[in-house]
Amino acid sequence: MEPSELRRAIGAGRAAASELGLDVTDVTVVHDSDRVALHLLPCDVLARVAPSGQLADSEFEVEVARRLALVDAPVAELDPRSDGRVRVRDGFAVSLWTYYEPLPSEIAPTAYADTFRRHHAALRRIDLAAPHVTDRVAAALREVRDPERSDELSDADRSFLGDTLADLSAALGTGRTGEQLLHGEPHPGNLLNTRRGPLFVDLATCCRGPVEFDLAHAPEDVAQHYAGADQDLVRRCRALNWALFSAWRWRREDRMPEREHWRAEGLNRVRAALRGRSAPT
Known part of the structure; x- marks a missing residue:
């Protein structure tokens, strides 16, 4: 994203987490492209933030995750402290996910x-x-x-x-x-x-x-x-x-x-x- 858009996306991610009572004092950008992934601390949540034009894609992703979690699929899960909804804030669609610390070793x-x-x-x-x-x-x-x-x-x-x-x-x-x-x-x-x-x-x-x-x-x-x-x-x-x-x-x-x-x-x-x-x- 452009720097100004990225700043707004970070603000949207902060707002979505804070509205759920999650403490956010620091944000690390994990991935930056047409949508961004943010590691929110100290609540230890991954926020996926996309332009609101991608709201349907974000909602579809959340539904896929919900269903796969029920059948023990090897996928990242939604953060259990969220209600699983996609929130629209300042022109961005925000979903909140469990943050997994990546291991340095390669997958065979x-x-x-x-x-x-x-x-x-x-x-x-x-x-x-x-x-x-x-x-x-x-x-x-x-x-x-x-x-x-x-x-x-x-x-x-x-x-x-x-x-x-x-x-x-x-x-x-x-x-x-x-x-x-x-x-x-x-x-x-x-x-x-x-x-x-x-x-x-x-x-x-x-x-x-x-x-x-x-x-x-x-x-x-x-x-x-x-x-x-x-x-x-x-x-x-x-x-x-x-x-x-x-x-x-x-x-x-x-x-x-x-x-x-x-x-x-x-x-x-x-x-x-x-x-x-x-x-x-």
Whole structure:
């Protein structure tokens, strides 16, 4: 967020916690993008603060968290001292979550795959209306194909990115055997290593599709430890994920840090994934 917007977001997070009687004297910014995560102290709460235009996404995330907590999913939970509601303060939607101190050690591929298995099993136990993966692709295509929404994307890259999204989406289709609810964006940044074990966060991206779409967000060796995964489909989904990532970076309204770097890098990663190899880091 822009500095002035971030200050307002911090104020909104403070206000939402204080209204519940939680003591807030210090705030640390844990994550800053189109929405922010704030560690509020000494009450030890994580506040997720998004522009109020994302209120529906915030409410959806809270509902997903509520339902998954009932089936013992490996996910971050809402703070038990809150009432689980999303509050709108000063143009921001605020939800309050349990804060988990991250452990410094990396999550091994086998543990990552096991957490996936447990999470997917829990998702199969809840009944929730969620968009299909191909709906997300359709939204990205609208951004790519409209020069007014992605005005700095060259004609050649626009054609490449649009064709890639359309072709890979068609290959996925709908109604595949084994499709289910997914996390939607379970990349390493959304899997915390905690004393409770690995926990998924950022649940607003929940969608429907093959489990391979989730697996494609993880480091490449994780899918090899997930029994029954279609490795060829994982590779195609990895290309699709990078194409989706690239589409969002070329939006005029995108505010991701280091956006210029990730615009070029995203396209490089798409091409590398289509060739079936890793892009250089």
